[in-house]
Amino acid sequence: MTASEPHVIFKKQDGIAYITLNRPEKRNAFSPEMLVRLCDIWRDVAADNSIRVALVTGAGNQAFSSGGDLGSVIPLMMRTREPVGEWEERFSSDRRQLYRAILRGTEFFKPVVSAINGHALAGGAEFVLATDIRVMAETATIGVTEVRRGLIAGGGSLVRLARQVPWATAMELALVGEPLTAAHALATGLVNRVVSQDQVLPMAEELARKISLGAPVALAKTKEAMVRSNGLPFDEAFKIEAQCTKDNAATADAKEGPRAFMEKRPPVYTGQ
Incomplete structure (x- = not known):
């Protein structure tokens, strides 16, 4: 990535919003710029009736995301230093943007597919837990590792985990802080598919396209x-x-769908 490239790449195509965390040299760690951009993107996606589903992934092949950047986001969240530059100023004006960026809350209802191309750790794992359908590379891991850094996984994991996997698995993830292999994540129901790394994005796109056939x-x-x-x-x-x-x-x-079925034609949905 060059210095001029944004920390999130965003495009829309055929009813799908493609969102790529774009700091591969930093294992796609959350920067203030990334978090602010994600908040803007989610507002855009929520308001756009042409978008049926969002697909989130990380750039490169090493990491989906390693979570909050310990050199920028964490000090700003803990107020141990003052913000420097436009993005840090924008982030510091409302630190709750960290939570909105990774969809902590229940107010975003469009489906989200995650393509877990590499390791998803700490906040990266919390972001995955906020998505609805998950495709994971067989070489990737996922782990809620905050306790090993003296922190708490307060980005939604402590509420979501026990609702998504069995209690014992949830407690192991939260307390042991050791990442699960893709095979283990699949066995516990934490992810939907485990495929080779080169098939992660194609499989996630296939699922997103199938979702996009539905009415918004x-x-x-x-x-x-x-x-x-x-x-x-x-x-x-x-x-x-x-x-x-x-x-x-x-x-x-809701009227167009049955009408199109009776008329033996594809439905034309407008989100209205």
């Missing part, structure tokens, strides 16, 4: 119902599901 609102409302109802008693969960179903039924796309 139907996709987002499906994810919203599943995320918001997770862990709630059935009565409360069914209310959320019913509201999401009602919201989607009011869209033009």
Whole structure:
């Protein structure tokens, strides 16, 4: 990467938002620039009705992301030094951007596929846990390693882990801090697919393309119902599901899908 290249590469194509963490020489560690750009990108993707799904990966073949840059992001988060330059100033104006950048929270409902091309550690693993469908290179590892640095995995992992994998596995990941192999991650259900490194992005793209065949609102409302109802008693969960179903039924796309099926033609969805 040259000095002029952005720390995140972003493009849109055929209903898919492609997001590439672009600091391969730093194992795609989160920089202030990367985090600020990611926040801007998620706002863009959320507002764009043409985008059905996002695909996140890391540049190079060594790392998806190694988490927060210990020389810039962590000192700024802990307020142990003053910001220098535009990106550090923008990041320091609202340090919660770290959490929004890696989708900590439940307000982003478009599907996200992660192509885990290399090691996903600390904040990088937390970012993976915020994604919905995960494709991992057989040579990669994933680990919530913060405790070994005297830190806590407060980017969503302490809430998400036990909802995504068995309790004992969640506690091992959080407390031992040792990365799991791709095979172990697959066996525990932490990832959907494990493939050779050269097939990670093609497989993730294939899954993203299949997702993009759905109607934008139907996709987002499906994810919203599943995320918001997770862990709630059935009565409360069914209310959320019913509201999401009602919201989607009011869209033009909900009428277009059945009409296109009856007319034996591909549906034309507008996100309305």
